[in-house]
Amino acid sequence: MDNTAIFDLKGRLDSRTAPQFEKQVSDFLHAPDCHLVFNFNELDYISSAGLRIILNTAKAYKSSPYSFVTCCMQDHVQEVFEISGFDSFITIHQSLDDSLKQLEAPS
């Protein structure tokens, strides 16, 4: 799809690695001009430093005409999202296909 950017997150997202990730997504947050998918398939670990970036991403997209969705979270990563209450405002799909299908569907 032309109007969708997919980020593949890998390894560990903590206060050591968060600044680099934040830099990489900052262009998308300034003025969103496409849909955004965070694919968590290979993300083994997330701390509150990573959650902060996810929250800022969700906020930036909330006021844009585009969608931000996530997919393929490992159980313990998803648990951190749920304990933080993030699952109430962030869409979490089982697979990348599910995410892309939602973004393709006319809203």
Place this chain on the structure above:
Amino acid sequence: MDIFFQIRNDCSELTTIHAVLAKLKKRWNLTRRFISEMNLILDELVSNIIEHGGCNGEIEITIRLIKKDNAITIILTDTGPPFDPTITPIPDISLPLEKRTCGGLGIHLVRQFSDGCSYRRADNKNILTLKKLLPEENR
């Protein structure tokens, strides 16, 4: 059985914590989930110490992990400015997106993944003691 190690107030030390826990996983035969939660607890607390320490130079951080009976006790000390994470306000996680901030989220996760903690200040050190119950299969 216990483990003791010392780290500096630098984010690169999160790798040290991860490495120590990876060894403990084998030695104490712990589950991946348990180690991941232990990692999150230590990560959040140490990241807080680094953040609150500001630019006041080197802060000495020590971590002791004790496996006894049905729990692991974590004793975390640091020479940074006084900070009691047991009395920080609890974030309201039911707020809608527009009103959510990330303040206090790290400590919220620590509380959720541990089973009791206490704080005291002594010898110019913050001393935090946490307990985390072992999963059924490790008891």
